Amino acid sequence: MHIVAIGGSDAGISAALRAREVDPGAEVTVVVADAYPNFSICGIPYYVSGEVTHWRNLAHRTYADLEAAGMHLRLDTIARKVDVAGHVLHLTGPGGVAEEALPYDQLVVGTGAVPVRPPISGLADLGPADGVHLLHSMDETFAIMRTLEETGTQSAVIVGAGYVGLEMAEGLSARGLGVTQLERLPEVLPTVDPELGALVRAQLEGHGVTVHTGTDVKAIARADAGAPERLRVDAVTAGGEQVSVHAGLVLVVTGVRPETDLAVSAGAEAGARGAIWVDKAMRTGLPDVYAAGDCVITHHRLLGETYLPLGTTAHKQGRVAGENAAGGHRQFAGSLGTQVVKVFDQAAARTGLRDHEARAAGFDPVTVAFQADDHKAYYPGSHKIAMRFTGDRETGRLLGVQLFGHKHAEIAKRIDIAATAIHHGMTIDEVSDLDLSYTPPLGSPWDAVQMGAQAWVRHLGAQ
Amino acid sequence: MHIVAIGGSDAGISAALRAREVDPGAEVTVVVADAYPNFSICGIPYYVSGEVTHWRNLAHRTYADLEAAGMHLRLDTIARKVDVAGHVLHLTGPGGVAEEALPYDQLVVGTGAVPVRPPISGLADLGPADGVHLLHSMDETFAIMRTLEETGTQSAVIVGAGYVGLEMAEGLSARGLGVTQLERLPEVLPTVDPELGALVRAQLEGHGVTVHTGTDVKAIARADAGAPERLRVDAVTAGGEQVSVHAGLVLVVTGVRPETDLAVSAGAEAGARGAIWVDKAMRTGLPDVYAAGDCVITHHRLLGETYLPLGTTAHKQGRVAGENAAGGHRQFAGSLGTQVVKVFDQAAARTGLRDHEARAAGFDPVTVAFQADDHKAYYPGSHKIAMRFTGDRETGRLLGVQLFGHKHAEIAKRIDIAATAIHHGMTIDEVSDLDLSYTPPLGSPWDAVQMGAQAWVRHLGAQ
Numbered sequence: 001m002h003i004v005a006i007g008g009s010d011a012g013i014s015a016a017l018r019a020r021e022v023d024p025g026a027e028v029t030v031v032v033a034d035a036y037p038n039f040s041i042c043g044i045p046y047y048v049s050g051e052v053t054h055w056r057n058l059a060h061r062t063y064a065d066l067e068a069a070g071m072h073l074r075l076d077t078i079a080r081k082v083d084v085a086g087h088v089l090h091l092t093g094p095g096g097v098a099e100e101a102l103p104y105d106q107l108v109v110g111t112g113a114v115p116v117r118p119p120i121s122g123l124a125d126l127g128p129a130d131g132v133h134l135l136h137s138m139d140e141t142f143a144i145m146r147t148l149e150e151t152g153t154q155s156a157v158i159v160g161a162g163y164v165g166l167e168m169a170e171g172l173s174a175r176g177l178g179v180t181q182l183e184r185l186p187e188v189l190p191t192v193d194p195e196l197g198a199l200v201r202a203q204l205e206g207h208g209v210t211v212h213t214g215t216d217v218k219a220i221a222r223a224d225a226g227a228p229e230r231l232r233v234d235a236v237t238a239g240g241e242q243v244s245v246h247a248g249l250v251l252v253v254t255g256v257r258p259e260t261d262l263a264v265s266a267g268a269e270a271g272a273r274g275a276i277w278v279d280k281a282m283r284t285g286l287p288d289v290y291a292a293g294d295c296v297i298t299h300h301r302l303l304g305e306t307y308l309p310l311g312t313t314a315h316k317q318g319r320v321a322g323e324n325a326a327g328g329h330r331q332f333a334g335s336l337g338t339q340v341v342k343v344f345d346q347a348a349a350r351t352g353l354r355d356h357e358a359r360a361a362g363f364d365p366v367t368v369a370f371q372a373d374d375h376k377a378y379y380p381g382s383h384k385i386a387m388r389f390t391g392d393r394e395t396g397r398l399l400g401v402q403l404f405g406h407k408h409a410e411i412a413k414r415i416d417i418a419a420t421a422i423h424h425g426m427t428i429d430e431v432s433d434l435d436l437s438y439t440p441p442l443g444s445p446w447d448a449v450q451m452g453a454q455a456w457v458r459h460l461g462a463q
Numbered sequence: 464m465h466i467v468a469i470g471g472s473d474a475g476i477s478a479a480l481r482a483r484e485v486d487p488g489a490e491v492t493v494v495v496a497d498a499y500p501n502f503s504i505c506g507i508p509y510y511v512s513g514e515v516t517h518w519r520n521l522a523h524r525t526y527a528d529l530e531a532a533g534m535h536l537r538l539d540t541i542a543r544k545v546d547v548a549g550h551v552l553h554l555t556g557p558g559g560v561a562e563e564a565l566p567y568d569q570l571v572v573g574t575g576a577v578p579v580r581p582p583i584s585g586l587a588d589l590g591p592a593d594g595v596h597l598l599h600s601m602d603e604t605f606a607i608m609r610t611l612e613e614t615g616t617q618s619a620v621i622v623g624a625g626y627v628g629l630e631m632a633e634g635l636s637a638r639g640l641g642v643t644q645l646e647r648l649p650e651v652l653p654t655v656d657p658e659l660g661a662l663v664r665a666q667l668e669g670h671g672v673t674v675h676t677g678t679d680v681k682a683i684a685r686a687d688a689g690a691p692e693r694l695r696v697d698a699v700t701a702g703g704e705q706v707s708v709h710a711g712l713v714l715v716v717t718g719v720r721p722e723t724d725l726a727v728s729a730g731a732e733a734g735a736r737g738a739i740w741v742d743k744a745m746r747t748g749l750p751d752v753y754a755a756g757d758c759v760i761t762h763h764r765l766l767g768e769t770y771l772p773l774g775t776t777a778h779k780q781g782r783v784a785g786e787n788a789a790g791g792h793r794q795f796a797g798s799l800g801t802q803v804v805k806v807f808d809q810a811a812a813r814t815g816l817r818d819h820e821a822r823a824a825g826f827d828p829v830t831v832a833f834q835a836d837d838h839k840a841y842y843p844g845s846h847k848i849a850m851r852f853t854g855d856r857e858t859g860r861l862l863g864v865q866l867f868g869h870k871h872a873e874i875a876k877r878i879d880i881a882a883t884a885i886h887h888g889m890t891i892d893e894v895s896d897l898d899l900s901y902t903p904p905l906g907s908p909w910d911a912v913q914m915g916a917q918a919w920v921r922h923l924g925a926q
Binding site for chain 1: 473484503505506509514515520521523626764773774775776777778779782796797798799800801802803804805810812814839841842843870871873874875876877878879880882883884886887893895896897898899900901902903904905906908909910921
């Protein structure tokens with residue numbers, strides 16, 4: 001039995017690890033496009049910031065760890081074509097030289113995603129050598145570090161204020177750069193409601209980041225001679241005002257799209273947002289071809305089939321694919337889109353659906369805001385948690401929760417309590433039944449999430 | 464409709480608040496034995512430590528808050544007797560003078576618990592004026608503070624190393640006292656496995672607390688003239704060795720027993736550990752008499768009827784009793800015994816059953832220990848979490864989790880993820896299906912609790 005996984009990031013490596021775990025006799029090969037298998041791309045901002053002191057520390061596991069787990073790694077190797085009928089993967093080896101036909105019994109495609117290139121004038125013509133960067137891989141990380149170190153620039157423009165944009169704003173600020181963040185949508189972190197996005201924005205601004213929201217970037221160009229920095233970014237606000245910013249580094253982080261060419265050209269169907277369609281067993285429909293991670297559609301417990309690329313999901317999908325490729329019968333249980341991001345001293349998190357998402361999915365949602373202390377206010381160091389609960393009016397079912405608060409306010413694991421509750425289809429009222437822990441320095445007799453749930457129930461009763 | 468709640472702590476106040484919430488027209492009276500309604504007795508150690516700067520801050524709500532919620536408070540008033548047939552509660556007012564007959568339609572008994580007095584020679588003869596204290600009420604708190612302030616003693620003996628004992632060891636240490644902790648059982652914090660208790664003990668000792676476990680206190684006595692402090696505590700270790708400690712303050716905190724006299728003399732049945740029997744609607748069986756909190760049995764989701772007094776449970780039971788007294792139909796969903804305690808810089812938590820508890824309850828438990836980082840180790844400030852997972856061998860059902868780690872490692876809310884999983888009867892394998900949040904500074908792609916769950920599954924597979 002030879003299992004081949006394509007992709008050295010979360011999905012491919014998880015599949016390979018799991019395949020070896022359930023079938024220690026299986027031969028497992030992982031085809032990795034670059035030299036950095038199992039690196040934590042979520043950790044890149046903390047390498048740029050200097051908090052991670054060596055890029056090698058970003059590896060979840062070392063090359064030796066991975067080989068010790070029983071997989072063969074083929075680095076700097078590109079998967080060119082899948083011969084589905086022949087059960088052969090066509091590869092190009094390091095340097096783009098040697099062609100090879102690698103037979104497989106079971107294949108797991110984990111080709112991931114690539115950064116979106118928004119239609120900004122000049123973006124196609126400028127690159128890392130000019131100080132204009134995308135960010136999704138270790139090579140792109142090294143290119144950013146070269147720009148920072150070789151030019152010594154003290155100013156950066158970040159186009160996009162999603163998770164990566166925010167983390168990079170913090171990371172570059174930590175290095176001492178002046179950062180300007182430009183976001184097309186009306187508020188930063190558009191994956192949460194603008195009421196919480198505004199709190200995130202206040203964190204950014206409180207730490208010296210200049211934020212322009214509702215601002216569409218039109219052009220990136222080399223600055224005129226005599227300009228303070230070598231790049232100029234031109235944008236237009238929603239009100240029609242022109243914004244021009246000079247910077248030595250421009251980072252464009254406006255999202256990703258699934259990398260599907262290999263699978264689709266082999267005959268795989270595309271689904272939501274053009275991602276590779278898979279069933280819950282991570283089967284593509286092509287015989288003996290699985291796919292997982294940022295390249296595939298996401299089965300969502302409340303939305304059905306969607307596209308929602310996240311590292312956590314890629315790990316889970318990869319593990320399912322690896323188990324099944326090795327003869328197992330596991331199903332991906334479905335995502336809730338649970339996410340958390342730290343922005344300077346605060347954290348913002350969400351799980352499930354926001355109001356408009358729930359409405360689009362056919363629910364009749366009600367969203368209620370509430371604030372509660374992370375622990376008893378009489379004990380020093382308590383912090384307010386801003387919460388938004390979304391539930392279905394008729395059934396009372398908990399559909400989504402959003403939280404914002406201090407990084408030590410256990411925001412991340414509080415959103416996980418909500419995620420676990422939504423996983424089980426609880427009503428918001430039933431959240432009060434959960435036996436959650438309490439000690440004054442770390443909580444309240446009713447936890448903050450239970451107080452928020454009770455506020456939602458009261459609100460509905462008062463309507 | 465006149466609803467009377469007896470007890471000014473968690474259960475009584477929760478019942479009164481909820482009764483007013485569901486029936487704003489109800490007249491609600493709360494009979495409070497002392498002058499401190501709705502005080503957080505869990506917060507007392509932090510007032511003793513000095514972290515809570517005024518005892519009034521320990522009130523969950525002020526007198527004015529409670530009256531504004533629509534309840535009448537009868538302070539310093541003792542409930543003497545319930546005339547069940549006549550629907551009358553006989554009271555003695557402030558100073559033990561005025562007798563009164565208070566008619567009610569619905570009664571909620573929340574008489575709470577009282578400290579156990581272990582059979583220690585001398586304990587019955589010595590009291591607060593001698594520096595010997597129990598601790599369960601505000602009056603007892605004030606007595607301790609008087610001993611500390613008037614004698615200026617710099618040494619304390621704490622008999623018992625449960626939650627309160629540990630918190631008081633920290634609180635008295637924070638005031639600069641030298642603390643000796645004596646525990647009869649083989650390890651401190653006997654509500655968790657000794658492997659984690661040993662880690663708690665290391666915290667205590669690392670902060671200067673002298674700990675003697677397996678040590679039975681035999682006598683407390685006034686010290687001889689010329690002794691360094693005015694009290695002497697004599698104990699015997701499991702090995703038969705004599706331990707004598709001098710101290711200016713002795714605190715005996717070895718647990719509580721339910722205060723049931725009022726309800727039992729009115730005809731209520733007793734259940735587990737002599738606590739008042741109630742059904743899940745918190746009905747005692749006596750017409751129109753509910754009971755809740757530390758005085759009643761606990762319906763446990765895995766154990767059935769037991770006795771497990773906790774503030775969180777008292778809040779929930781009180782809320783159910785209040786809702787039903789006001790005409791509702793709510794049921795207490797059951798406890799899992801979820802608890803957390805902070806000990807200096809660390810926290811220990813548990814939910815569900817430990818191995819021996821699960822075995823006694825008829826399961827075939829397997830317990831597996833595991834360690835994982837609270838967040839990606841490449842990001843500064845990560846901490847190891849020591850975990851113990853208990854599951855049923857045959858069904859794979861998650862029965863219990865115990866955690867120990869740094870106070871900023873989100874131990875409290877991680878145990879709550881486990882509590883929510885157990886609430887829903889998940890298998891340990893299914894814990895990996897939960898969509899939990901991740902960002903490198905606050906978690907891992909598989910959360911620590913999922914890594915622990917996977918370790919359990921691997922262990923079982925390897926057997």
